[in-house]
Amino acid sequence: xxxxxxxxxxxxxxxxxxxxxxxxxxxxxxxxxxxxxxxxxxxxxxxxxxxxxxxxxxxxxxxxxxxxxxxxxxxxxxxxxxxxxxxxxxxxxxxxxxxxxxxxxxxxxxxxxxxxxxxxxxxxxxxxxxxxxxxxxxxxxxxxxxxxxxxxxxxxxxxxxxxxxxxxxxxxxxxxxxxxxxxxxxxxxxxxxxxxxxxxxxxxxxxxxxxxxxxxxxxxxxxxxxxxxxxxxxxxxxxxxxxxxxxxxxxxxxxxxxxxxxxxxxxxxxxxxxxxxxxxxxxxxxxxxxxxxxxxxxxxxxxxxxxxxxxxxxxxxxxxxxxxxxxxxxxxxxxxxxxxxxxxxxx
Numbered sequence: 001x002x003x004x005x006x007x008x009x010x011x012x013x014x015x016x017x018x019x020x021x022x023x024x025x026x027x028x029x030x031x032x033x034x035x036x037x038x039x040x041x042x043x044x045x046x047x048x049x050x051x052x053x054x055x056x057x058x059x060x061x062x063x064x065x066x067x068x069x070x071x072x073x074x075x076x077x078x079x080x081x082x083x084x085x086x087x088x089x090x091x092x093x094x095x096x097x098x099x100x101x102x103x104x105x106x107x108x109x110x111x112x113x114x115x116x117x118x119x120x121x122x123x124x125x126x127x128x129x130x131x132x133x134x135x136x137x138x139x140x141x142x143x144x145x146x147x148x149x150x151x152x153x154x155x156x157x158x159x160x161x162x163x164x165x166x167x168x169x170x171x172x173x174x175x176x177x178x179x180x181x182x183x184x185x186x187x188x189x190x191x192x193x194x195x196x197x198x199x200x201x202x203x204x205x206x207x208x209x210x211x212x213x214x215x216x217x218x219x220x221x222x223x224x225x226x227x228x229x230x231x232x233x234x235x236x237x238x239x240x241x242x243x244x245x246x247x248x249x250x251x252x253x254x255x256x257x258x259x260x261x262x263x264x265x266x267x268x269x270x271x272x273x274x275x276x277x278x279x280x281x282x283x284x285x286x287x288x289x290x291x292x293x294x295x296x297x298x299x300x301x302x303x304x305x306x307x308x309x310x311x312x313x314x315x316x317x318x319x320x321x322x323x324x325x326x327x328x329x330x331x332x333x334x335x336x337x338x339x340x341x342x343x344x345x346x347x
Contacts, residue, residue, distance in 0.1 A: 025150055025175045030093065034072045037176070041098060042067065042081075042089040051094060051102065062087075096146065099174050100139040106166035109139035110203060110227060111277045113257045119147050121251075121282050122199050122225035129196065131217055132156040133189035133210065134203035138167030140227075144201065145171070145179050152181045157189040189213055202226040205233075208240035215246045218285040226281045234279040241283045249295050250283040 034040060034054055042050045042060065052060045054073055059066040065085025072081060072091055080088050094102075097112040110118070118140065124130060124147040135141055135158035144154050158164040164186050172178055185192075189202075189210050197217040202210065207226040214224050224247070226237050234252060241250040258273035286292060 025145070025179055029176050033074050033076055034091070034093075036073065039094055039099075039173075040072055041092050041094040043092070044087060044089055049098070049102070050089075051098075096142060096174070100142065103137065103139070103170045103173070104166060105137045106160075106163040107136035109137050110143075111274060112143075113255050113274060114227065114278055114280065115140050115143040117255055117280055118201060118225055118227065119143055121280065122201060122223045124148060124199055127151045128198045129153045130155070131189070131192065131194055131197045131200045131214075132203070133201070133207075134158065135164055135167040135184060136203065137163070138170040140201065140203060141167060141171055141182065142174050145175070145182055148181060150180050154179075154182050155192075155194060156182065156184045157192065158184060158186055159188055161186045192217065198222050200224045207233075207237050211240055211244050211247075215244065215285065220285055220287040222285040224283050224285070227278050228281070229278050231279075234281065237281055241281070245292065246286050246288075247283040248286060248292055250281050252279060252281045254279050 036054055036056060038054050040052050040054055042052065044050070044062075044064070050060065050062070052067075052069070054069050056070060056073060058069045060069065062083065062085075064087040065083035067081055067083050067089060072079075075091075077092050079091050081091055082088050100109055100112055100115075103109075118124070124144060126147070126149045128148045129152065130144055130148060132141060132144060132154060133156075135156045141154065141156055145152075148154060156167070158167065164184050168184055171182065189204070190213050192213055194217045196219055198219060199222060200214045200218060202214070202224065203226075204210075207228065211224075218224065224241075228234055228237060238250050238252055241247045254276060256273060256275050259270035261268050261270055
């Protein structure tokens, strides 16, 4: 197993008697006038995006003319620059979502909509100690590092050395250098001896294989979050978590995102959407020696006299579900419609 450690930035040495201090990765790279080495996103009138890295004296060339880098250096974000061909470009620093969707890929990236759910539902907080398996191209790592900050710790395991190299380059490109909280290890998570970890994020083919390692690494109350692509993976990881004995009842869900077209009174759903990308499963680590409580599920209401208990498991006649009318039409019911939960349901 090899390890890629982040190294301090030698540009901030305070003096010969003091050690080098890593450059902060937060606001110093995200605000202020454009400077040399900044990545700038230029948007043309048709919404097409172009990303340039600023260097004094250089030009950005398109079929609509050239844009001088010097016209951007020292200027604030949100300005409009004009090419030699007369085309206007809006200049902004790319957001993390822009970077993730355009960065070089060694493996498929975790889409921003899923990364946002992982950050929220796995409760990734500033200063957290996070273990990640399956770095891919580094998209999720960027989100995790943004959430934990320079004072946190992210240890990322990746089996493929070529994927780890691509991820390392992408992460350093986005943050402007090595992140002081990040370590990439080329190897299998099952070999990890990490302990006192707050959160574990699994983006791998068979997350159920490493639950013993995850359980040993997590602190009581810690969260494991698995990102899987298929329903068979979803079923297996949920049942494995239930049967492991050290985790509380898991929750599983997916998220779909649809844009809307808004132009005056013409307000309608977009023609395309980001549909299924993956399923998310989260579970909490129990304290050592604690037996998880038996999960009781309320049966569907049938209106039958024998369904008087919330824990009843009596069989429901097919006619009560499908109806006895012609062509299998559902019979009308007097039961109120159950409210739709605001978040993922574990029922």
